[in-house]
Each structure stands twice: as C-alpha cells, then as structure tokens.
Amino acid sequence: MHTIFLIIKREYLVRVRKRSFVIMTILGPLLIFAFYAIIGWAAVSSIDQKKVAVVDESGRFTNQFKNDDETTYSYEKQSLSVAKKSFVKQGYDALVFIPKDVIERPKTVQIFAQKSVSLDLQNNIERAIGKEIETIKLSEAGITQKVIEDAKVNVDAQTINLSDAGEKNSNAIATTIIGYFCAFLIYISVFIYGTQVMRGVMEEKTNRIVEVIISSVKPFQLMLGKIIGVALVGLTQFLLWITLTIGLFTIGGTIMGDKVDRGRQAMQTSGAAGAMAQGPASAEVKKTQESAVTSVMRAIDTLNIPLIVACFLFYFLGGYLIYSALFGAIGAAVDNETETQQFMFPITLPIIGAIAVAQFVIRDPDGPLAFWTSIFPLTSPVVMMVRVPFGVPGWELALSMVLLILGFMGTTWLAARIYRVGILMYGKKVSYKELSKWVFYKG
C-alpha cells in the first residue's frame, strides 16, 4: 500500500509541475472567460441606445414609434433643414424624415446620420413606419386600434415538469445545455487523461525503466498508481478551472455589471417616458422580455444541482477509470505512438458512439435508446450525464452506477493482464490474437 502511494505521488507531482499543466490550467478559464466576455460585451454594447430624432411632416407618426432596447425616438417640430444641421449637436445618432405624403409614397422616407446607419436601425425604422402605415390604413378601413393590438399575440411557451413535488417551472433549453455540457466534458476528459495514462506507460516502456520499477513493485500496482495519479491531476485541473472561472466571472461580472446596470437604467427611464406616451403596450413587451431571462434562471434553480454535480464527479471518475485502464493496456502493448492507432479506434468507438447517441437522447431522454446506453458501462458516463438533469428514476441511476463500477473492475483486470506481459515485450508488433493470448498467460 505504501508503494502504490509513492507511485501516485510521483505520477501526480511530475504532471502538476509540468509547464504545460500550469499553462493549460490558467489558460482554460481565461479562454472561457474571454469567450463569454466578448459575447457579453457585444450584448452590453448593443444596449447602448441609439437616439433617433424624428421630423414628421405628415403629423401621423408623432409618438407612434415604440422605444425599445436599442433605440429611443424623439419627435422634433423643427423643419428638416434646421434639424439636419443641429441633430448631431443635440446628441442624436440619426434623423428620420417623414414627408407629408408618406402614406401615398412610402419610399420618400429619409434617414440621415453622421456615421453610416446600421442595418438593424434601418430595418427597425422601416418596419416601424411600415407597421404604422398598415395600422393607419387598417383603421381607415374601420378596424380599431384595440382589435389590432389584440391580434398581436406573443407566444412564449413554458414547459412544466409534473413531479411528486408538484408543478415545477422548468426550461428544456437550460436542462439540455447543462446535460450536454457535462457529458461533453466527460467525453473530452476521457480522451485527454486517458491518453496521458497511455503516454506515461509508453514512456516507461520505451525508457526501459519499467524493468527496474517492477523489480520493486507489482506491475498492477504500477499501473493502478499511474491511473490514480493521473485521475488526481484531472480532478485538480477541474477544481482549479472551476475556481478560476468563478473567480474571473465574479471579478468580470462586477465590472461588466456596472455597465449593464447603466444600460438598464437608461432603458427604464426612456421606457417609462415611452410608456407614458403609449399606454400599457410597451410595458407589456418589457415584461415578456424579462420573464424569458428569469424563467431560465428559475429553471436552473429548480434543477437538482447537488445531484448533477455529484453525478458529474462520479461519471467523470468512472468514465475515466474504465477507459484509462484500456488506454494503459494499449500503451503497454505497443512500442511507439504510431502503433497505438490501430488499438485506439476500437477502444474509443463506444464513447464516440455515446456522444453521437447523446444528441438523440436529448430529444427523448426516457426512450429505450437512452435507457440502454445509459446502463451500458462504456457509454453510460456520457449518456447518463445527458439524462440526469431531466430527472432519472433512482433505480436506473443505481443500476448504471453499479455496472460502471463493475465495468471498471473488469477493464482493469483485463488491462492488467495485458499490461504485465506487454511492458516487457520489445520490438514485436502485436496483433489482437497475441493480446488475447497474453490475457491467459500465467503469472
């Protein structure tokens, strides 16, 4: 027991001290953060509202443009020539000119701006004017404003989970994202850390140090020590990633948050002004927008986060262990990197299949495909992780976990048989037939 601890310690320290580990550990969260920061920045900067001055000669459009997240409209009584000269000084980004005969000749609308106008803004204005003309023409035809507002129905379906705890507000998108993200993380780490085990075994074999080591320890201890050592490296990396990411997002969040708040305030003041002018309609729009965001947040709250985290750790470890033993056996069987290819493919096939199946499982998390692949130990780490956020019956989870543990013991046993023969076998190209013979060698 003491020797296996020594091996774990060496395997762990050698890897954690590597420059590439330190770089990856720091770079990982930075990249994730940078990715979100760019998206966040883009989102926040779009909150910066454009102020648009409207000179409406027709008189029909005063207070008819609806203020939204992106644009606020003000109505100027000046003539076009005066407004054209002064709108930049007054702090407007653009000037919209609507001629008297706009209803008859809609193409005469003009937009002036110092910088070129974004396509979005142009579309918005065109849409707004188009809609107003439509409304005007409809009311001229005898249909009232009330009927038109009623005809605009905003559909935002809510999915509700029926469970013992009563009705819960849930959101399929949040569940899907979390499940798939966890599954993908497990898939990637099986490859990253599994290959590390394989490389480690190959290094010992090609360096010929293995003969010295196994004159002191049992081959099984050496293999297990390496697998556990690398597992700890993986856990350390995940822990650091999570801590660093949360840290970065907290710091980044406070900086970004200020900007978001300012944007919101601006929106609210202008929105209030607009609402006063336009009645309840725009307030309604705002409410539905808000509830879309909050319902996702609420959906995440309703998910069983501790269970998901616990399952993630279990399936991460289980998936890693079941595959790393096989990766270790490959490392022992071959003499160089190029020979690994022929064995890598069949061994990684189940987990590649699992990630492919995961996409169907998301659509039907309780179907027979989902059930069987989340029970089978070589695919369960990925597929079960997709299913867990949707809620899985306790017995299925337990069965899947027990089978994964048994599967791990099975692959480790098999790998150890191949390993102990392979590490001392040099300069021989091995075939599957050969490998199967090794499994039954004595001592």
Place this chain on the structure above:
Amino acid sequence: MNILETHHIVKQYAEHRALDDVSLHVPKGSIFGLLGPNGAGKTSLIRIINQITAPDSGEVILDGERLKPDHIKRIGYLPEERGLYKKMKVGEQLLYLAQLKGLTEKEAMEKLKIWFVKFDIKTWWTKQVEDLSKGMQQKVQFVATVMHEPDLIILDEPFSGFDPINANLIKDEILELRDKGKTIIFSTHRMESVEELCDHIALINRSHKVLDGPKRAIKEQFKTHTYHVEYQGTLDDLPPAFEVLTTTATDDNFQRTDIRIPPDAAVNELIRHLLDRVAVRSFGENIPSMNDIFIQAVGETTD
C-alpha cells in the same frame, strides 16, 4: 552457505520453453557468473529471481526462505536495458527508486549522500537525467541498484556503455561489495571480465543449465592435459606416450611445441625428457580460457 538456490525452474512462453529444469546454487559472498549465448534464458531466469515473472514450476530459495514479495528489498537489479525517467531530476529519481525498495526518505537521503561523494557526482543532484551523458546515466543507475544495500546484486552486462576508466571504477565497486559480504550475480558475454572477477559460474544454453560450479573446478574439468614449451634445438624423438600436437616458430628463432600427456603421467617425466633434448626457455600448462570453455560447452550442447 548459499544465498540463492533455484530448484528445477521451468518457464514456458506459448510455444517456447525459456527455462527447462534449471537448478543453481549461488554461494554467499561469491561473484557468480551467469553465462550463456543470446536467447539462452538468462534474462528469464533473472526476471524470475526478481519476481518480475513467476516460474511455471520449481522454486527459488533466497537465504533459506522461499522467495516472497518482501525479498525485493534484499535484491538489487541492474537490467541490461538501462532506463531512467528522462524528465526527472537525478536526486529526486534516486530518492523515489530507493523508497520503492522500502527505504524511508531520510535513510535514502543519507545513503545517497555517501554515494554522491564517493562517485564525485554531487553537482548532478538537480540535473535532469536527459542532460547527462550515457556513461553518466549508467553511473546513476548503478547507484540506484546498490543504494539500498542489498545482499544479492544482479548485474546484467554491467560494463556495457562504460569507458575503461568508469568500467574500472565499477569493477572496484563490485569487488568492494563482495568483500563486504554481498553476493553478485553477473550476467555477461565478456569472458575477460568473467575470467577476472568471477569465482563461480553457471552456463545456460538453450534453456538448460549445461555447466556450473567454482571456476577453478570447471577449468580443471576442461583441462586437455596439454603443455607448451619454448626452446631452441629439435624435438623429434620423444617417447610415444607424449603426443606432439603442433610446433611453430616464434618471432625470435625459438620453437614452440604443444604436447599432450596421458592423464596418469607425471609432468616431471615430460620435463626430464625435454631437458635432455633441447634448451628450454619456458614451460607451462595450457589452461583453457573461459572463452574456450564457453565455446566448447555451447558447441557440444548445440550439436
């Protein structure tokens, strides 16, 4: 007293029998040469002694006890294929290997300090193994083999890769360890080092032990009862019991003749006959070299 005995060891790999009924006795405090051509089964035997593999049948006795896992601490093994972790520092690596052999970190540190002073390699402690030359790595590996002060040291081709100066250093270490009461098993093809160092040998050929015992006894066994004499004059009328084998002229106008005598004849008899006939410069027995014995023994069992 034998430190190591193997009894009827058999090891079978698929279609190939690597060892067939091999029994050896290695006396305590000896330098034991384990000889044999390539592929004879030496490495298989060494791996069994090191508990890297297990025999199919037969048993290994170390110091009176059946081989058990705990015995690895009492054995030091230098494999023919040398290897160290390339990306690890020398000091760290040796500490690790010593701890695997059961030393505590503190004990290992103390012992290593002595070796680093002895080999004058103190500056290597923080160097990465890959930055050392091949010869330097060999030295590190030798330290790794003996640092836990094992009673039995198994060296597979210990001199390969060493320059003459370092080879001599290692040779002196081997002798010193022997004088301290350690036993060294020494597997090699280089017969001159066997000649020089070993006091017992065993020869394995084609999975079988074909020869073993004290080196002197084996040489006795392979004696051909031939003698050589260098002289001036002519030697032609010796009694028929003395068989003249070859006569050659030396560079400096002497003759050299090899003569075989009957096993029961006295050497003095021959000398008397020689003195009567020629002017003798030198006379001696042709003692077979280890090289001759190796070739002869392997040749006999191969035919």
